[in-house]
Amino acid sequence: xxxxxxxxxxxxxxxxxxxxxxxxxxxxxxxxxxxxxxxxxxxxxxxxxxxxxxxxxxxxxxxxxxxxxxxxxxxxxxxxxxxxxxxxxxxxxxxxxxxxxxxxxxxxxxxxxxxxxxxxxxxxxxxxxxxxxxxxxxxxxxxxxxxxxxxxxxxxxxxxxxxxxxxxxxxxxxxxxxxxxxxxxxxxxxxxxxxxxxxxxxxxxxxxxxxxxxxxxxxxxxxxxxxxxxxxxxxxxxxxxxxxxxxxxxxxxxxxxxxxxxxxxxxxxxxxxxxxxxxxxxxxxxxxxxxxxxxxxxxxxxxxxxxxxxxxxxxxxxxxxxxxxxxxxxxxxxxxxxxxxxxxxxxxxxxxxxxxxxxxxxxxxxxxxxxxxxxxxxxxxxxxxxxxxxxxxxxxxxxxxxxxx
Ligand SMILES: [Zn+2]
Numbered sequence: 252x253x254x255x256x257x258x259x260x261x262x263x264x265x266x267x268x269x270x271x272x273x274x275x276x277x278x279x280x281x282x283x284x285x286x287x288x289x290x291x292x293x294x295x296x297x298x299x300x301x302x303x304x305x306x307x308x309x310x311x312x313x314x315x316x317x318x319x320x321x322x323x324x325x326x327x328x329x330x331x332x333x334x335x336x337x338x339x340x341x342x343x344x345x346x347x348x349x350x351x352x353x354x355x356x357x358x359x360x361x362x363x364x365x366x367x368x369x370x371x372x373x374x375x376x377x378x379x380x381x382x383x384x385x386x387x388x389x390x391x392x393x394x395x396x397x398x399x400x401x402x403x404x405x406x407x408x409x410x411x412x413x414x415x416x417x418x419x420x421x422x423x424x425x426x427x428x429x430x431x432x433x434x435x436x437x438x439x440x441x442x443x444x445x446x447x448x449x450x451x452x453x454x455x456x457x458x459x460x461x462x463x464x465x466x467x468x469x470x471x472x473x474x475x476x477x478x479x480x481x482x483x484x485x486x487x488x489x490x491x492x493x494x495x496x497x498x499x500x501x502x503x504x505x506x507x508x509x510x511x512x513x514x515x516x517x518x519x520x521x522x523x524x525x526x527x528x529x530x531x532x533x534x535x536x537x538x539x540x541x542x543x544x545x546x547x548x549x550x551x552x553x554x555x556x557x558x559x560x561x562x563x564x565x566x567x568x569x570x571x572x573x574x575x576x577x578x579x580x581x582x583x584x585x586x587x588x589x590x591x592x593x594x595x596x597x598x599x600x601x602x603x604x605x606x607x608x609x610x611x612x613x614x615x616x617x618x619x620x621x622x623x624x625x626x627x628x629x630x631x632x633x634x635x636x637x638x639x640x641x642x643x644x645x646x647x648x649x650x651x652x653x654x655x656x
Contacts, residue, residue, distance in 0.1 A: 297579075
């Protein structure tokens with residue numbers, strides 16, 4: 252074990268060295284081009300998103316005021332404190348039982364059907380969106396990400412259990428990746444247009460009300476799904492009985508403990524209830540997911556952070572350069588205009604901080620692996636295997652970016 256006080260003191264000295272060099276540097280030279288900040292909506296054209304947001308604020312936001320109340324999606328309690336209205340006008344509260352941030356109102360398909368009837372242009376945007384999701388460059392980014400998930404999970408799933416049920420499978424990129432790796436893949440989605448798009452490509456996708464022709468799965472995934480659901484407990488209760496006794500459940504969700512969520516709150520682009528369908532109405536973190544999963548008989552066996560934060564966005568928000576989602580939604584081009592000192596700091600310290608954020612689970616996304624409650628030895632062995640792989644990966648990344656002296 253290295254001497255932690257010594258490392259801390261070295262870091263302080265290095266920070267002092269950095270400040271001294273920055274103070275002495277000639278800052279009169281031209282700053283490097285910094286580009287334009289983009290909100291994180293990889294599957295939606297920015298112009299469509301801006302238009303959808305405008306329509307929602309104009310015609311849709313009033314629809315949520317009269318919606319019935321909803322309890323905490325993780326622990327089921329109703330005691331909460333008000334946090335803020337998101338930039339798309341949804342109220343968000345903090346559950347006093349478990350700390351989940353959520354919209355305390357029912358937000359579902361019926362709400363949006365009523366909205367689309369009043370605003371047909373919003374429906375046209377949704378239909379265009381389904382087509383954009385099949386765009387090859389966007390699809391490829393999705394498949395690359397899914398491949399990483401499979402390479403992490405495959406060493407832990409028992410041999411002979413390569414049957415996937417992906418809940419909220421969208422257009423089915425996860426199913427394609429699974430099949431290309433030798434899995435049998437099944438998907439569930441509630442959107443008729445996405446089901447049609449998946450089936451047209453030969454994938455097995457069903458509506459939640461339809462019957463699946465398979466009873467048990469070695470892996471059930473909910474990749475960026477739970478945050479969209481009005482009632483995650485009921486959905487999980489419906490699928491967990493189909494998990495094989497030694498199978499695994501893999502979940503990714505936006506993280507309520509992400510640094511940018513805590514700093515930017517209602518100005519953060521990914522804290523939005525939705526202008527063309529339900530978006531992030533539930534913001535979980537590790538222990539609130541633990542509460543939810545324990546209600547359906549699951550235990551967490553591995554947890555990890557995914558993606559570094561957007562340091563340029565956060566720095567320019569912090570330094571008063573832009574208003575986060577408020578600017579994006581108005582279609583304003585956001586050029587960060589950071590000082591030379593700030594750019595230097597972000598470039599050199601950013602990668603180390605991103606890995607630290609992963610260790611501390613304050614990244615924008617958290618990944619959770621869960622298993623059915625069973626004998627402690629079996630679960631401990633999965634935990635150890637997952638933790639070892641995660642630790643080795645982080646050390647390798649640190650060694651790559653900052654080679655040890
Ligand atoms: Zn709760």
